[in-house]
Amino acid sequence: MSLIPTSLLGGRRTNVFDPFSLDIWDPFQDFPFPSTALSAPRSEVAKETSAFASTRIDWKETPEAHVFKADLPGLKKEEVKVEIEEGKVLQISGERSKEKEEKNDKWHRVERSSGKFLRRFRLPENAKADQVKASMENGVLTVTVPKEEVKKPDVKSIEISG
Numbered sequence: 298m299s300l301i302p303t304s305l306l307g308g309r310r311t312n313v314f315d316p317f318s319l320d321i322w323d324p325f326q327d328f329p330f331p332s333t334a335l336s337a338p339r340s341e342v343a344k345e346t347s348a349f350a351s352t353r354i355d356w357k358e359t360p361e362a363h364v365f366k367a368d369l370p371g372l373k374k375e376e377v378k379v380e381i382e383e384g385k386v387l388q389i390s391g392e393r394s395k396e397k398e399e400k401n402d403k404w405h406r407v408e409r410s411s412g413k414f415l416r417r418f419r420l421p422e423n424a425k426a427d428q429v430k431a432s433m434e435n436g437v438l439t440v441t442v443p444k445e446e447v448k449k450p451d452v453k454s455i456e457i458s459g
Contacts, residue, residue, distance in 0.1 A: 352414040354389065363424055363442040365389070367416075370436040371409075379431045379440055382417075385424065387440065390415040423447070 354367045367389060369377060377391040395411040398404075420426060425443040432439050 352389075352416055354416055354418075356418065358444075360444075362444055363420065365418070365438075365440040365442075367438040367440075368436065369433070369438050372436065374433040377433065377438055379429070379438075381426045381429060384426050385420045387418045387420055387426075387429070387442065388415065389417075389438065389440065
């Protein structure tokens with residue numbers, strides 16, 4: 298249940314406690330500007346911002362690695378970039394192209410997002426950033442970042458005299 302009425306979010310449901318499920322609400326989205334020249338750019342910015350924010354990525358840690366999974370339906374691996382910045386920041390980016398509009402087409406609803414997306418994650422100290430592997434299968438990007446083995450300190454028993 299959301300604490301913010303869905304009517305304020307343009308009918309979209311959100312979980313206000315989950316920082317990864319934030320919807321971008323633009324209070325001026327449907328505001329009637331006197332000139333369409335003013336409203337058109339805002340609409341494009343809102344769409345790109347929405348695409349940026351709606352790329353959902355799961356991050357799980359296993360004993361061997363940090364594993365990131367992103368749903369990127371309709372994208373080819375050539376349209377997605379996986380980079381490591383500054384040795385410890387994983388960056389996943391790409392662009393979903395807008396479908397070409399034909400003159401005779403009449404759109405009833407457009408819900409699929411298009412535009413650029415970018416997500417960044419600061420990797421923990423135990424990540425081996427130089428051994429990152431990425432694969433894409435059925436529209437799901439999987440990025441695996443191996444972890445350094447945790448060295449257990451040598452414990453030396455000391456005999457207690459007495």
